[in-house]
Amino acid sequence: MNVSIFTPTPQFANDLCDVVRIFWGDAAFFINEPGGDVTITHTEQVRDGVRCCRMEMTGAYSHVYEKSRAVCADPLLEKRYHKRLIKQCLYEIMKRAAGRTPPWGSLTGIRPTRLIYEGMSRGLTRTEATEEVREIFDILPEKAALLREIVEVQSQMGEPGDQDVDLYVGIPFCVSRCAYCSFLSGEVGKGKQLPPYVDALEKEIACTLRLIEEKGLQPRAFYMGGGTPTSLSAPLLNRVLSAVQPFIDRAREVTVEAGRPDTIDEEKLRVIRDHGATRISINPQTMHDETLRRIGRRHTTAQTEAAYAMARKCGFHHINMDLIAGLPGEDFGMFLQTLAWSRALSPESLTVHTLSIKRSSLLHLWEAELPDGDMVAQMVDAGRAEAKERGMRPYYLYRQKHMAGNLENVGYALPGHGCLYNVDMMEETGHVMAVGAGAISKRVDPSMGRIERAPNVSEISQYIERTGEMLERKRNLWAKPWNRDPSPAPVSEAPDA
Numbered sequence: 001m002n003v004s005i006f007t008p009t010p011q012f013a014n015d016l017c018d019v020v021r022i023f024w025g026d027a028a029f030f031i032n033e034p035g036g037d038v039t040i041t042h043t044e045q046v047r048d049g050v051r052c053c054r055m056e057m058t059g060a061y062s063h064v065y066e067k068s069r070a071v072c073a074d075p076l077l078e079k080r081y082h083k084r085l086i087k088q089c090l091y092e093i094m095k096r097a098a099g100r101t102p103p104w105g106s107l108t109g110i111r112p113t114r115l116i117y118e119g120m121s122r123g124l125t126r127t128e129a130t131e132e133v134r135e136i137f138d139i140l141p142e143k144a145a146l147l148r149e150i151v152e153v154q155s156q157m158g159e160p161g162d163q164d165v166d167l168y169v170g171i172p173f174c175v176s177r178c179a180y181c182s183f184l185s186g187e188v189g190k191g192k193q194l195p196p197y198v199d200a201l202e203k204e205i206a207c208t209l210r211l212i213e214e215k216g217l218q219p220r221a222f223y224m225g226g227g228t229p230t231s232l233s234a235p236l237l238n239r240v241l242s243a244v245q246p247f248i249d250r251a252r253e254v255t256v257e258a259g260r261p262d263t264i265d266e267e268k269l270r271v272i273r274d275h276g277a278t279r280i281s282i283n284p285q286t287m288h289d290e291t292l293r294r295i296g297r298r299h300t301t302a303q304t305e306a307a308y309a310m311a312r313k314c315g316f317h318h319i320n321m322d323l324i325a326g327l328p329g330e331d332f333g334m335f336l337q338t339l340a341w342s343r344a345l346s347p348e349s350l351t352v353h354t355l356s357i358k359r360s361s362l363l364h365l366w367e368a369e370l371p372d373g374d375m376v377a378q379m380v381d382a383g384r385a386e387a388k389e390r391g392m393r394p395y396y397l398y399r400q401k402h403m404a405g406n407l408e409n410v411g412y413a414l415p416g417h418g419c420l421y422n423v424d425m426m427e428e429t430g431h432v433m434a435v436g437a438g439a440i441s442k443r444v445d446p447s448m449g450r451i452e453r454a455p456n457v458s459e460i461s462q463y464i465e466r467t468g469e470m471l472e473r474k475r476n477l478w479a480k481p482w483n484r485d486p487s488p489a490p491v492s493e494a495p496d497a
Helices: 010-023 075-098 113-121 126-137 141-155 194-214 234-243 266-274 289-294 301-313 332-345 363-369 373-389 420-427 460-465 467-479
Strands: 002-006 028-031 038-047 050-059 063-070 164-171 218-226 253-257 279-281 319-325 349-354 393-398 409-413 431-435 440-445 450-455
Touching (some): 050 075, 113 420, 141 393, 218 420, 253 420, 266 301, 319 373, 373 409
Parallel strands (some): 218 253, 319 349
Antiparallel strands (some): 431 440
């Protein structure tokens, strides 16, 4: 579908395109230019302190919608509400054209739970804030109930304090590239880059730990991700974990991703255990070997089962499993088989991802082989029912662009097994010191709704050459005094406004 959008607010053009993609995911756009099968004309005026927005669709469909709201005196809030107004007007005519209500309504942001928190910060109860979000954004009742439950579970996990910090260590290597992957990771190949990468990582870790001490920050959660950390040999893995041991010894939670079963052996698991990991991830994505082959995973169901047995033998009592709903060639019955199979492995936490078709991945070439949105929705619902039957509750959620069925990713966990790091990252409530290629450090001031970041370079050879610069970026981030504006923007400003 080709769509022409004529708007007097080109600064919001990308937001308008995002709304159209909720319904027509493959749309191509002409902004303030003719050429579309459908033309959307946006006009608006402000009169007597009221902004009136009008959207008209012509061409293959014909619909009109108008909506007004009072102009806000605060310029930052007015920008937020202005964008929300035009998005909701467009959403209404798109809903009429498509003849359906998407599960998340007009929401396009990745962290819808933040809207609940924003409402609660204004004095609403959790239920009232949830109902407000449901009404404003037209989300389905079951999705609103999911948000409310997640916020309830998170309230029992404890928020990070002003001086708490998480430490992330990135290992941007995999033994093969999955077809759905859009991360900036390199294939291990013959492993020539691994030792120099670990050399550089040890240097950045040592300096970062000194910075944490200088700033009086307190370890909260440790997370080693990638890529695939267990792409490293046991000796290299031991070197990295030894470098971060002073942080691990004081952290409340220690997670190491051992995501690819074909990279796991008992020696690596013993290294991870002996350094104090309290949580690992072993992620099959599906139980079907043919699907695994097609998406480039290069491991088998039997290897996943063997990896779980090894991890239990080594004494791991918290294993997370990731599954993906909507993989190419899979139907609802196959996903149910994967859920039943995973039950026998008994992970303490389960993350059900919805396939996201990123343009930088190989998977967008296979769209004709993917399950439709309705089937993927059934899979996601089945995942939630399965988690509930196992005694798990949802504890974090995020959304991505180009997700099948415009759905969501949800982490479920048994009581006491929610991952602090996942919550801190998704809700953006805690500081993060991050080391490794492509890692992003983050400094958060929730009282002001302010987040500043210091990204590391992503290209591995550049990271190795410029490790000292990565530390300076972190030093500069923590050296900046907060400019405490008496009228800060709300925390939920960017994602869902």
